[in-house]
Amino acid sequence: MTRHLLAAACITVLAACSADTSAGADSASPPPAAEAAPAMAGAARTIVLPAADGRPFVTEEVARFNEPWAMTFLPDGRLLVTEKPGTLKLFDPASGRSGAITGVPEVAYGGQGGLGDVVLHPGFADNGLVYISYAETGDGGAGGVVARARLQLDGDAGALHDLAVIWRQVPKVSGQGHYAHRIAFDGDGMLWITSGERQKFDPSQDMASNLGKVIRLHDDGSVPADNPFADQGGVAAQVWSLGHRNPLGLAFDADGRLWVHEMGPKNGDELNLIERGANYGYPVVSDGEHYDGRPIPDHATRPEFNAPKVVWTPVISPAGFVIYDGDRFADWRGNGFIGGLSSQALVRVAFDGDSAREVERYPMQTRIREVEQGPDGALWLLEDGGRGASGRMFRLLPASDADVPEA
Ligand SMILES: [Ca+2]
Ligand SMILES: [Ca+2]
Numbered sequence: 001m002t003r004h005l006l007a008a009a010c011i012t013v014l015a016a017c018s019a020d021t022s023a024g025a026d027s028a029s030p031p032p033a034a035e036a037a038p039a040m041a042g043a044a045r046t047i048v049l050p051a052a053d054g055r056p057f058v059t060e061e062v063a064r065f066n067e068p069w070a071m072t073f074l075p076d077g078r079l080l081v082t083e084k085p086g087t088l089k090l091f092d093p094a095s096g097r098s099g100a101i102t103g104v105p106e107v108a109y110g111g112q113g114g115l116g117d118v119v120l121h122p123g124f125a126d127n128g129l130v131y132i133s134y135a136e137t138g139d140g141g142a143g144g145v146v147a148r149a150r151l152q153l154d155g156d157a158g159a160l161h162d163l164a165v166i167w168r169q170v171p172k173v174s175g176q177g178h179y180a181h182r183i184a185f186d187g188d189g190m191l192w193i194t195s196g197e198r199q200k201f202d203p204s205q206d207m208a209s210n211l212g213k214v215i216r217l218h219d220d221g222s223v224p225a226d227n228p229f230a231d232q233g234g235v236a237a238q239v240w241s242l243g244h245r246n247p248l249g250l251a252f253d254a255d256g257r258l259w260v261h262e263m264g265p266k267n268g269d270e271l272n273l274i275e276r277g278a279n280y281g282y283p284v285v286s287d288g289e290h291y292d293g294r295p296i297p298d299h300a301t302r303p304e305f306n307a308p309k310v311v312w313t314p315v316i317s318p319a320g321f322v323i324y325d326g327d328r329f330a331d332w333r334g335n336g337f338i339g340g341l342s343s344q345a346l347v348r349v350a351f352d353g354d355s356a357r358e359v360e361r362y363p364m365q366t367r368i369r370e371v372e373q374g375p376d377g378a379l380w381l382l383e384d385g386g387r388g389a390s391g392r393m394f395r396l397l398p399a400s401d402a403d404v405p406e407a
Pocket of ligand 2: 286287288289295296297298299
């Protein structure tokens, strides 16, 4: 049984004397008091005291966005933040200022669709290339795409130039769910995309479709000749693994293993270790069941499919994923951090070679959509505010002695 936090162990305080907790920094604010966890001026701080031997930490509200979905850090410490209705923001934590990045195409906003992920090319410092995912409409309905563009920054704002769509979900289908479209680069510069099954079930097992798959491409969208299904041509050639449902987070560990979590059906969220050419079984098997009550045979009944390394029952609704390698939380190095939507939590996962387990869960009192590691070694989170609502950006830092109230 996972240790849970004391429900009463969250205490909101104001780090600085500014009464405005909704905005970013105010240059007139006094310096923070706690050296171990320097606060952002004006940030609302909440102390989280884990039960037993867990470490206390502090969450700070940094900024608010309009339906934020994903973020990534630039080399200069600023962030790109996607807002699901279709805007890309440049945010500077040092000043609290945010500006618009123009050049994002119109997105198919609605349901789970809209502007999705944003990541940098591994060579961004030299080539300025960024990748975004979003939903578009077309023949048959809607589908997720990945586009590449060159980012030009100008003061507090910027623009995307030479934008080109380099990958599309095939086929476009009705509905506005399960796009997934999370993006990551591996250490060899390959581009990885999680492609959700768009709530259509069977495409996850259909190699004429790239829905319900994990995709591996060159950085320009072309298909690597050594992909496992390259000889089948078509969209099958893009596929690295199949049998997925709605994978909303992927991360590479220090040894290069690819871990992908996936929002399963009722009582069947998964963390999978992704292997070349493997089939993860959806919708033929799942340890969960369909939401309409129909059973799905469990993984144990069909050993030819790869079984998950972790199954969550009840579900956590995983979204966002980072494997931590910073110094700020030294004892968390190598751990995975997964945001929880319905679970309103941050879930910490430990790895041991090819196995994984949840070790701790931190209640956040709100839906967590995205997790990143900052250059400051803090964990940065985005809140999923729901349609039309603002969502907060938080950062998590170790608590100092001064932060922790005496018992
Ligand atoms: Ca991110
Ligand atoms: Ca089942």
